[in-house]
Amino acid sequence: MSRSHASGPDMNSIVQSLLMLSLAALALPVCVLFFQVLFAVRAKASPRDSTGVRPSVDILIPAHNEEAVICRTLAHLTPQLLEGDRLLVVADNCSDQTATIARCHGAQVYERADTERRGKGYALDCGVRWLEYDQRDVLVIIDADCIAEPGTIEALAVCTQRSGRPVQSLNLMTSATPDRRSSRIAEFAWVVKNHVRPLGFGCFDLPCQLQGTGMAFPWWLIATASLANGHLVEDMKLGLDLAEQGYPALFCPQAKITSTFPQSAAAIATQRLRWEHGHIGMILGTLPRICLTAARNRDAPLMALALDMMVPPLALLSLLVAGVAVSSAFYANATGIWLPAAGAAMLSAMYFTAIALAWWKFGRRIVSFLDLCHTLGYIVWKIPLYAKYFYQKQVRWIRTERG
Structure with a gap:
């Protein structure tokens, strides 16, 4: 009996310590998300001035078997080109008519064939090396399935030249199947990640993550x-690499890029697996070093970027917050110790307030309140995706099929 009484309090203190550590680990990403949303909601005007003389640009489009979509992309880009601008499509290991269609629309085309070195990063490097011998003022990178809204190239080019830093456009994705609730929820989560959060940081001139498309760079930097x-x-990695060199990316919401989520369930699963496993891998593998570097060098923009990267995908963050809250409640009920439960309640309140504010200001046209109440099913559906990280982690870049 005495051993039982002696060991009981020790186990309670261990569980309490684990709960408090979990709360502390979640506090930073939840607080970052909360304040990003709060300031985005309060933003009265765009934080970035993109007016001025438009410099010359090179536009680089990496493309792998994009014959179904590249015609539309080029049709929206070519009216934004001025005399002296260049448009290059890197047809990367293509087996379709991507190169032919691009040439018909007046683009220069480089056909790359390398089945060993596969991935968007290799295509981008090839394009940069091809263009740098006769470079313009600014390089703009746009994916082959994206639509550049009118004025986007001018806004990106002017902002890049004025700041001397990388610039990220507003990059939105819409659902190809808006009748499906899960698709609408995914679109809302994308808005929070790519619009609300960088807009909130941009109010204080803090940097944002690069998002792979709608990115612009001074030539001397990207070369x-x-x-x-x-x-x-590769976009997140590039943004961190440049931030470590002292050139964190700026958010320019006047420039807008849109695209559509894949239609097939298999393509959606492949895309999300790559994005979310890659993000988790950066949090676990790269984030500690970035935080140490920022602290050692007293680099506030780099630390802000690290804090932003610390916020995991919304579905995963929802799972973690809910898991700690439920565990703390069970612990409080079993032991009568309510400190962890009180902390979890405060954290949950901040998180769900942030989601509610983001929905009210930016998401009501995408998801209804009823949709928002049914996000539990969407979150549960994604548990296997996160579990795969620990037993079947994706480590190889795989292109998302458009169909």
Whole structure:
């Protein structure tokens, strides 16, 4: 009996310590998300001035078997070109008519064939090396399935030249199947990630993550960047690499890029697996080093970027917050110790307030309140995706099929 009484309090203290550590680990990403949303909701005007004399641009489009979509992309881009601009499509290991269609629309085309070095990073590196011998003022990268809204190239080019830093456009994705609730929820989550959060940071001139498309760079900066890799989230890696060099990306919401989520369930699963495993891998593998570097160098923009990267995908963050809240409640009920439960309640309140504010200001046209109440099913559906990270992690870049 005495051993039982002696060991009981020790086990309680261990569980309590684990719960408090979990709360502390979640506090930073939840607080970052909360304040990003709060300031985005309060933003009265765009934080970035993109007016001025438009410099010359090179536009680089990496493309792999994009014959179904590249015609539309080029049709929206070519009216935005001025005399002296260049448009290059890197037809990367294509087996369709991508190169032919691009040439018919007046683009220069480089056909790359390398089945060993596969991935968007290699295509980008190839394009940069081809263009740099006769470079313009600014390089703009746009994916082959994206639509550049009118004025996008001008806004990106002017902002890049004025700041001397990388610039990220507003990058939105819409659902190809809006009648499906899960698709609408995914579209809302994308808005929070790519619009609300960078807008909130942009109010204080803090940097944002690069998002792979709608990115612009001064030529002298991108020419020295390390692009030739098959990293799952090559855009996030590039943004961190440049931020470590002292050139974090700026958010320019006047420039707008849109695209559509894949239609097939298999393509959606492949895309999300790559994005979310890549993001988790960056959090677990790269984030500690970035935080140490930022702290050691007293680099506030780099630390802000690290804090932003610390916020995991919304579905995963929802799972973690709910898991700690439920565990704390069970612990409080069993032991009568309510400190972890009180902390979990405060954290949950901040998180769900942030989601509610983001929905009210930016998401009501996408998801209804009823949709929002049914997100539990969407979150549960994604548990196997996160579980795969620990037993079947994706490590190789795989292109998402458009169909």
